[in-house]
Amino acid sequence: MNKQALIIIDIQNDYFPGGKWTLDGAEPAADNAARLLAAARQRGDLVVHVRHEFDNADAPFFAPGSPGAAIHGKVEPVAGEPVVLKHKVNAFLGTDLEHTLDQHGVEALTIVGSMSHMCIDAATRAAADLGYEVTVAHDACATLPLEFNGKQVPAAQVHDSAMAALAFAYAKVVKTDELLGH
Helix, strand or coil: CCCEEEEEECCEHHHCCCCCCCCECHHHHHHHHHHHHHHHHHHCCEEEEEEECCCCCCCCCCCCCCHHHCECHHHCCCCCCCEEEECCCCCCCCCCHHHHHHHCCCCEEEEEEECHHHHHHHHHHHHHHCCCEEEEEEEEEEECCEEECCEEECHHHHHHHHHHHHHHHCCEEECHHHHCCC
């Protein structure tokens, strides 16, 4: 069996109600991520937390050192779990994420977090391109509505489009319950 890791990306306070950039479905996605986190810890899998901060204090969200940039309490790291700080959309770009995974002999990843169409998409594609076997727990990811070409795109459609694209060529995309064997 391949050595597994759970990668939790950008489940940070600013994405929750009261934060600066609230996502649709942030709470249920974090609840599912927390279930996967508990299972990964119980199995002894590597858990890596990825946290985004922008480079400047006047950032629209995830300002350096702000409470909004902190990892949400539902998925807080415990001692010994690596926390990767990133400044770009792709969690592998300019970070030690790949080195951390390789140090632990990881071959297969489960990715969860936010935003489905941005950081989850970028990390999943990068991980697959780097040769990892990738699974995304789609109901442990959240996003927001977008606008394109004068049209409003609801968050559910943004999310489903991102997951469909990842499932097409980059990852196995499944529900949390499937990963937990329910």
